[in-house]
Amino acid sequence: MAKSSYLWAGILALSLTAAHAQNPHQIIQQVVDAERAANRDDHSHWIYLDDIRKPNEHILQWVAGTQQGDVRRVLERNEQKVDESHQRDSIDKFLHDTRAQSKDVSENAHDNQQVDDFLKLLPVAFVWTQTSVTPSNTTLHFEPEPNFHPPTRESRVFSSMAGDVVVDNQQHRIRSMSGRLIHDVTFGGGLLGRLKEGSSFSLEQAQVGEALWELTAVHVHLEGNALLFKSISLQQDDQRSRFEPESPTVTLGQAAAAVMKQPESVHTQNATLKVN
Numbered sequence: 001m002a003k004s005s006y007l008w009a010g011i012l013a014l015s016l017t018a019a020h021a022q023n024p025h026q027i028i029q030q031v032v033d034a035e036r037a038a039n040r041d042d043h044s045h046w047i048y049l050d051d052i053r054k055p056n057e058h059i060l061q062w063v064a065g066t067q068q069g070d071v072r073r074v075l076e077r078n079e080q081k082v083d084e085s086h087q088r089d090s091i092d093k094f095l096h097d098t099r100a101q102s103k104d105v106s107e108n109a110h111d112n113q114q115v116d117d118f119l120k121l122l123p124v125a126f127v128w129t130q131t132s133v134t135p136s137n138t139t140l141h142f143e144p145e146p147n148f149h150p151p152t153r154e155s156r157v158f159s160s161m162a163g164d165v166v167v168d169n170q171q172h173r174i175r176s177m178s179g180r181l182i183h184d185v186t187f188g189g190g191l192l193g194r195l196k197e198g199s200s201f202s203l204e205q206a207q208v209g210e211a212l213w214e215l216t217a218v219h220v221h222l223e224g225n226a227l228l229f230k231s232i233s234l235q236q237d238d239q240r241s242r243f244e245p246e247s248p249t250v251t252l253g254q255a256a257a258a259v260m261k262q263p264e265s266v267h268t269q270n271a272t273l274k275v276n
Contacts, residue, residue: 024128024140027167032119034172039112044212045246047258049266051239062262064246064255069094069104071255075264084264091256101252118158124148125159137175138167144182153187157195160185173213178202184224195224208243216240242266 022030045065050072052059060076071091074082094100126142133139143162150156163179180200187193204217222234246258 024130025123027130027138028128028140028142028165029123030172031165031167031174032122035119035174036116038173038213039116042212043248044209045248045250045255046208046214047242047244047246047255047262048214048240049242049262051241053237055235060266062259064250064259066246066250066252066255067105068252069101070108071095071252071259073259073262075266088260091259095252095256114154117152117154121155121158125150125155131164133169136169138169140165140167142179156187157181157185171207171211171213173207174203174205176202176204193225195222199223209245214240214243 045067047062047064050059050061050063052061058076058078059074062073062075064071064073071094073087073091075087076082122142125145125148127145129141129143131139131141141162141164144159148159150159158179160181160183161179162182163177165177166175167173168175178201181195181197184197185195199222200219201221202217202219203215205213206216208214217240218236218238220234220236246255250258
């Protein structure tokens with residue numbers, strides 16, 4: 001056998017040995033630590049193409065992130081092209097609306113806090129088993145931990161799910177995760193709300209820069225009722241692609257100029273838009 005063959009065989013053996021050296025709980029704790037540290041320390045900003053689909057709405061847009069909020073250039077709404085003058089008017093309105101900017105920053109902070117709360121649940125709310133391992137990825141399966149007592153409504157929902165997580169072995173980041181409710185979750189004995197068995201979510205992450213990862217897909221399909229039997233149905237499929245880095249100190253004005261330079265003719269996995 002050639003020396004290079006011995007080298008790659010050794011790397012493979014070491015990778016597999018390292019993966020087996022940790023139990024599933026240790027692996028997921030390492031992943032949680034890495035994800036939380038990245039969310040805390042990563043101050044990068046990106047321009048990306050966002051394709052959002054809901055039952056009665058479809059938006060295709062460029063998004064440019066800043067510390068003062070996200071600038072959005074909507075290319076298509078409900079299969080109809082948005083002309084450039086309306087794109088510019090919408091962006092200009094956001095640039096001069098400090099209340100809208102503050103709301104966007106607040107919503108982003110709230111989302112980040114929810115992600116952090118969810119990550120903290122993973123090692124304690126579930127029982128983990130390893131189902132497969134390769135030199136690059138480890139797949140873990142999770143089931144509800146019978147002795148876990150969820151402190152919030154959100155944690156009640158999450159801790160009633162079973163699913164799978166694919167982990168990157170080198171950087172300890174989540175590549176993909178999917179979960180499904182294994183039974184109905186009720187609030188107030190069902191009077192205040194109910195999420196139905198089979199409601200599901202999935203997400204994907206990808207490396208977009210050196211040690212930098214971003215969310216590239218989110219699929220949420222929840223069914224149930226809430227607040228005196230008011231019907232709720234949260235159905236959303238969100239695909240993000242074409243990530244380009246921005247300066248960490250990018251301003252709203254700079255982000256607006258940059259997002260308007262992005263192409264209007266784009267192709268995504270879910271939609272095609274051609275603008276003459």
